[in-house]
Amino acid sequence: QTKTLHIARPEKGKTLADFQNIYNSIAEKMKSESAYDDGTGYGPVLVRLSWHSSATYDKNDNSGGSYGGTFRFKKEASDVLSKGLENATKFLDPIHSEYPWLSHGDLYTLGGVTALQELGGPKTPWRPGRVDTGPETVPAHGRLPIPEGNASYVRNYYDRFGFNDQEVVALLGAHILGKTHLKNSGYDGPWDDDTNIFSNEFFGNLLERKWTLEKNAASNMQYNAKGGIMMLPTDYALVQDPKYLKYVKKYADDQDAFFSDFRDIYVKLLERGISFDDSIEPLVFKTLKEQLK
Ligand code: HIF
Incomplete structure (x- = not known):
């Protein structure tokens, strides 16, 4: 079987500081829109988006996963099992307009990492380098899990x-x-x-x-x-x-x-199917709170 190759190619010339700026924009927007969903805020739905944008992965042919940022296409987002996630993509659209150099796969995964850390979760190292791919790389619906399972x-x-x-x-x-x-x-x-x-x-x-x-x-x-x-x-x-x-x-x-175990498996989920060169350092972001100190 032929395997799809997903080679990480980080946004050129960008450093930890550039990605920390995006983290901060997402985190500040979460704070200013904290009334969403009866006071829950956008954090949970951003974590869910990072997961669904990775959930199309199949180890058998290395297809799907977060690499291509294909959740931006209706073809993928219209899966009935993803209802509600339009709130997360709408939340992130203005972030993408602010940082148009960022790929959608990087945006969706960084959104999840930001939310997780801001909600008190573990420090979660994140690597850039996902590259937008076209609608032809969207797998057919059927790769998301059903809640009825045993x-x-x-x-x-x-x-x-x-x-x-x-x-x-x-x-x-x-x-x-x-x-x-x-x-x-x-x-x-x-x-x-x-x-x-x-x-x-x-x-x-x-x-x-x-x-x-x-x-x-x-x-x-x-x-x-x-x-x-x-x-x-x-x-x-x-x-x-x-x-x-x-x-x-x-x-x-x-x-x-x-x-510690959650951090490891969440990173693995977000990076499934992507080959990262050894030179691509995992980035660790400061929370908004830590930056106040
Ligand atoms: Fe979820 N998940 N998930 N999920 N999920 C829902 C909501 C969230 C499954 C089903 C559902 C994971 C695995 C599975 C989050 C994060 C993760 C909902 C409700 C359903 C039905 C959606 C709604 O009605 O708005 C199934 C069947 C999974 C595999 C067994 C992950 C591990 C727990 C991978 C994961 O990270 C989050 C966060 C939400 C809450 C979203 C919200 O809008 O509040």
């Missing part, structure tokens, strides 16, 4: 990226951020009371709350707990499978281990 569905799904059980559990911890919306996905509610603070509480909630499988207003089955928080079937699968459960317990007990 543990073997989740395991099989992430095998397409080459992720193991430990990596899958760590990654799924990002469902502490934001919420599900009936009008987007047909699911309803947040995963936690705090929708915009990154922490290991996703795992604590999975283990400690009393979950009931119920039909929501869109007739989809979801797990609900007191206080109006929820889990998707794919989230709940992590406590139903003993191999996953082991890591759920570990991350619930050890926030540092979660932060």
Whole structure:
């Protein structure tokens, strides 16, 4: 089988300071538009966009992934499983107008890294070099995961990226951020009371709350707990499978281990399929708070 080659070619002449400027523009815009989605702000939907723009990856032919920035095309963004992400691309459009030299793949992934750090997540090294490709490189719909799946569905799904059980559990911890919306996905509610603070509480909630499988207003089955928080079937699968459960317990007990493992798998997700030359240094950005000091 022929494999698509995605060679990183960073924007010419740009340094850490240039990318930190973009980080700051995104972070400042998040602050000034913090009322979005009943006060959740844009952070979660930016993390989700970074993931969906990487989620088309297939290790078998190295197609899809974040490289080409193809989420900017209707052909990709119109997948019903991506409903709601137009809010994230609209948020980032003016950032791209401010920095037109930045590729869309770099913009979408940097948006996620910025949001993650500003919401209290781990410091996440990021490498530039994605290059816009044309609409002909958009894979057919069908590469995004469905929320109805069980543990073997989740395991099989992430095998397409080459992720193991430990990596899958760590990654799924990002469902502490934001919420599900009936009008987007047909699911309803947040995963936690705090929708915009990154922490290991996703795992604590999975283990400690009393979950009931119920039909929501869109007739989809979801797990609900007191206080109006929820889990998707794919989230709940992590406590139903003993191999996953082991890591759920570990991350619930050890926030540092979660932060470090999450950072590693999130970077891997955002860089899947891209060849980076050794000379391309990972960039580590300061949060807005750190820059005040
Ligand atoms: Fe999500 N995800 N995700 N997800 N996701 C939703 C929302 C968010 C899946 C389904 C959904 C990951 C994996 C999976 C975020 C981040 C990540 C929604 C609700 C659904 C249905 C959308 C809506 O109604 O607005 C499935 C089936 C996944 C594989 C098992 C990642 C690991 C957790 C990779 C990931 O990072 C974020 C953030 C949101 C919240 C968006 C918001 O607008 O608040």
